[in-house]
Amino acid sequence: MPTSTDFHVFDTTLRDGAQREGVSYSVADKLAVARLLDEIGVGFIEGGWPGALPKDTEFFARARTELKLRHAQLVAFGSTRKAGVRVEDDPQVRALLDAETPVVCLVAKSDVRHVREALRTTLEENLAMVRDTVAFLVGHGRRVFVDCEHFFDGYAADPDHGVEVLRTAFAAGAEVGVLCDTNGGMLPMGVGRVVADVRARVEGKLGIHCQDDTGCAVANSLAAVEAGVTHVQGTANGYGERAGNADTFSLIGNLVTKMDLPVVPAECLPELQRVSHAIAELANIAPDDHQPFVGASAFAHKAGLHASAIKVSPELYNHLDPAVVGNDMRILVTEMAGRASVELKGRELGVDLDGHADVIGRVVDRVKVLEADGWSFEAADASFELLLRAELPDAPPPLFELESYRTSVEHWGNGDVVSEATVKVHVDGERIISTGEGNGPVNALDNALRQALVSRYPQLADVSLADYKVRILGWKGGSGATTRVLIDSTDGVGEWTTVGVHDNIVEASWHALVDALTYAVRNR
């Protein structure tokens, strides 16, 4: 059985994954992503293409002093030398040496049509480019892996050239030959057959790199492992061009928990969920709640019909104990759920509802009415908890009574843009008028309200907004749409999410804001 050293988990989030539409990392982001990937125990982190992209050149320069990796080796990506050029004269190859990484991953053409139509050279020269570049880098002490671009499409068109590229690379000293489904059109059965075929014809360690154009990138990679490859490439959260790449987290989750291959150190597995979300944050992409293993909903149950059985035997309803990958099970409060779900959710929140059948009934009714208006508590546990506690016999009164508010944005003649808000509230019988400024109408309201409440509730000084999400529901041509706002708040220790819904985005935000501050006072 391969261990985490002889089985390669090779992550290319920072190189191939950066091709995803909308992704643009700063050098600091790239360093942070590399540190996070190291925490899940991958063996190799491909950091970018020095020489081709200035940001990547800078990344490798800073990595030498700033990046201390515990598990992974850093990899520089580049191309074989240009056709008709001596390898030592190719500046792109020199840039690979200058990156000073222990490992270099070279991309080589392995589809005859790409050699002829994109490279515009001969098959012989293509092999010479592979041979020269691998030998040159190995001669300079580098471990060299070779990505055989378009390998599977090329194999269908002419299997011999791809095999020749692999043999040439191994003969020149390459350590791994990676079969790439660059256009992503393969299915697992086909991948398994080609890998078995190639293994019978070539001596050397093989790898796999899959794109997700058929929705099978993870399965294709696993089929290749079953057929004998021992090097698997993926990207965090499957980020990548078009439909993306094989998701590193799903690959690791499946290899370790379903195929019994300990490809990362055991203590790294519970980091998957945290690292997935942290990288999404750095990539500035909303995490996919439905992502296998690590998504916020990956172990969430909404079926009211099952809720009573789940209470008894959760393991019958999960393919895996969520804690293994650092995730947890959640019960969702929705119209499909009944009283059992509310009870279970209450227990999850630490609210004992035994003997409060009337409370449960009122909460179920209230959630139904609000959901019909567009509210959703599935992502807003804090708002749900406030709603639940408000129905309990000893429910406290609201923090304050609102008299009115007013918020504005002005774009002045000199180009300045300014926001200001005034709230009039009653706190413990006292009428307070407070004005705040901000970088937007909601931020100004937040500042005005907080200022009105902070002398009575000093703990609000530590609370800040961590994220603000807006969703337009049922837009009907410019008016009549409903806006749902979710606010994530933090006090530096924990985070909580609140929701507000209204036709007016500012009023929707106000609801979420009031819940956020109320939760901070009552429950933190």
Added chain:
Amino acid sequence: MPTSTDFHVFDTTLRDGAQREGVSYSVADKLAVARLLDEIGVGFIEGGWPGALPKDTEFFARARTELKLRHAQLVAFGSTRKAGVRVEDDPQVRALLDAETPVVCLVAKSDVRHVREALRTTLEENLAMVRDTVAFLVGHGRRVFVDCEHFFDGYAADPDHGVEVLRTAFAAGAEVGVLCDTNGGMLPMGVGRVVADVRARVEGKLGIHCQDDTGCAVANSLAAVEAGVTHVQGTANGYGERAGNADTFSLIGNLVTKMDLPVVPAECLPELQRVSHAIAELANIAPDDHQPFVGASAFAHKAGLHASAIKVSPELYNHLDPAVVGNDMRILVTEMAGRASVELKGRELGVDLDGHADVIGRVVDRVKVLEADGWSFEAADASFELLLRAELPDAPPPLFELESYRTSVEHWGNGDVVSEATVKVHVDGERIISTGEGNGPVNALDNALRQALVSRYPQLADVSLADYKVRILGWKGGSGATTRVLIDSTDGVGEWTTVGVHDNIVEASWHALVDALTYAVRNR
């Protein structure tokens, strides 16, 4: 080779897919989704659970008169009779008859642990429940399919009971026995082995239902097909509980284009992309741009390095001609792209840049600067086109000059929430002051600006906002965040997207709004 009638594509978007967190269809939505699914040629549409969910009972009642399907048969979902009850006395089974669908899909327990711990009955009674319910419904003229819940987990624990459930169902008259990976923990190799095993032990038509908890739902379904099942269940866009279900569009795309199984009528295939997006709209979920086959980015290329080769031979860079599934290829404008991408994009937009090397250079520079500030043109073709045309020698002047604007939201003491905006602009030398109301600060600004411009540009009367998206970039604790706004506009004929970025959400919206109206005047 199976045809579209003897191979079943069975869609359960409206039943199992409705378990997805955040999804809540109205009855009208369900009818619209069913019509859309019919347009892609699926054989069966599972509409819901009559008797258990009031909305589903109403759906089937209205479907009888309002739903005319061309390709699909409608399916009602329900459970086998309760333990210890006569089938004709079980109201849930009667509700299945009352739904008056040609097909009923019954869920049966097939995992001994679920029989004992969730149903709390004996294996014998479980088989009797299957036998009685299937026979009763067949006796009333229904085609009956049986979903064997938790089949794969059950098969690992005790293979005999699942096989007995299948044999019992077939003996009682069931047409299909569906093997369900309810907890979604399987991989393709395992699915293939179990299906082959079951086929050797049971006579009858087998189906497959996969959840995506390992990221392999599509691949698992295809592995089952390769092992001999001829009935495949999926949901539109893979919507479903937890990580979701197998995506109906990926299933059809792969079965038809990769496995040469004509499982839907040929003329339906180019409808996939449109239907996928229309159902996302009805489900109120943002379409996944990276979804295989149908995502907006599924055939998008960002690599500036490849752009010149893509110009020559696009088929070398796509696994499929995008038009086959109603999609198209897009070239993305990003910092990774160079001059070739801008040229290609110009061609796509119908702007001839031959002989304008200076324009291309200025556009590349400007995009780089704006992207560094958080702008993104990948989804905002209209803003990019305006930026491109503004650099051409004969570029027209702006529609107007802004002097200032002011917009406000007030929550009054009586509970009313009102928005108002005033803009001061100069149009063709004339100073216009215009005030508008709206259901939010941006809608009020839109109304005020439009009113100021419409006498000079009457075509703006036909333009309306179709969608409004807000993204917070790099939120840093309540201030200093940048907001990116995307606005989709329509004139009833086409749609276009514009972008705006600023610290203040209102100013960001203003930029996107001005581009939207400018594009309407200049390019529509």
